[in-house]
Amino acid sequence: MPISHRSALLATGLSTALLLASCDSKPTSQDTAATTSAPADSATTGTKDSAMPISASFGTADGTEIQLFTLTNAKGMKATISTFGGTLTSLLVPDKDGKLSDVVLGFDNVSGYTSPEFKKSNPYFGALIGRYGNRIAKGKFTIDGKEYQVGVNNNGNSLHGGNVGFNQKVWTAKPGTSADGQTLTLTYLSKDGEEGYPGNLNVTVTYTLTEANALSIDYAATTDKATPVNLTNHAYFNLALGQSKDVLAHQVTIPADRYTVVDDKLIPTGELKAVKGTPFDFTSAHAIGERIAQVPGGYDHNWVLNQATGKHSAATVYEPTTGRTMEVTTDEPGVQFYTGNFLDGSLKGKDSVVYGKHAGFCLETQHFPDSPNQKEFPSTILKPGETYHTTTSYTFGVRK
Secondary structure, X not given: OOOHHHHHHHHHOOOHHHHHOOOOOOOOHHHHOOOOOOOOOHHHHXXXXXXXXXXXXXXXXXXXXXXXXXXXXXXXXXXXXXXXXXXXXXXXXXXXXXXXXXXXXXXXXXXXXXXXXXXXXXXXXXXEEOOXXXXXXXXXXXXXXXXXXXXXXXXXEEEOOOOOOXXXXXXXXEEEEOOOEEEEEEEEEEOOOHHHOOOOEEEXXXXXXXXXXXXXXXXXXXXXXXXXXXXXXXXXXXXXXXXXXXXXXXXXXXXXXXXXEEOOOOOEEEEEEEOOOOOOOOOOOEEHHHHHHHOOOOOEEEEEOOXXXXXXXXXXXXXXXXXXXXXXXXXXXXXXXXXXXXXXXXXXXXXXXXXXXXXXXXXXXXXXXXXXXXXXXXXXXXXXXXXXXXXXXXXXXXXX
């Protein structure tokens, strides 16, 4: 049965659905052009009078011009988002001394996200993920007695939407402002049969950069056929990027007493195992590198959050050198904690930094992997007449 936050939305009839009707898979120059206003003193005039996000060219992909939008708040924090993959390409956050530095892995131009080297390793840096974040065993599932086969791209399984997921699509963008801060609303129509998935799926994702130094990502979708949906963002964070080549010293807390056990291909067995007494226990803070050697391959697992509905904490991260903290809140029942195990130094990112093993970590809020084939897991099936909706926020602070 649909999870509670989806059902609640049906009852309240969210206005998000009004945005979805205009979703189109091909952006136009009118859609992607940002209106650049004269800078306003948001510290004195308030967010409602603040300038709109600004845009610039990010290069071309398959002959299509890609736009890069910059969201800014009064404290100087900046988030840049590309229309290619809806990708978070950079995020400037203050440290304990007030110095702004980038904390996400990525590239200076869209060519970095389309290069043969990137496609070979396919780390999904900062991208929006869909239709289904994480893995579906053998790329198969059954809905109402009909079996579907979707794109297989990872050890015989489907990962992050298949061969050409949302991370490789050009999204239509509309910059704006809200009571909370500058916004960028992205839309995409995933047509019936794309990657083998049933139904025309209208997707809207809104990034908001708040005055509280939070980057909020709001996801919404509707469909005309029952289909699995599990949207997330695949940002790789390093709160000491430029000062540390890896994230092993970052201290992580995850409020989860259980995690989903997986086989050697990272497909859940169906067992939800207690973390107590294992290297998966992050109910109190532990450095990433403290016990990672005890986990074959490194961390790449789904944690079952103790609170499954309503807004709740998914993780807290602290980096001792810079003093930066990051609090992840969501209404999702799980979070995939991944520690960049497959990064091998073949990719050179912004400022020519080489991204080696453990150069970044991901906290992908989600429903559980392979849920379409696991009846005991919370359902990910979206049906006609329902509205998928979920929100995740990354709030940054400092500890001195």
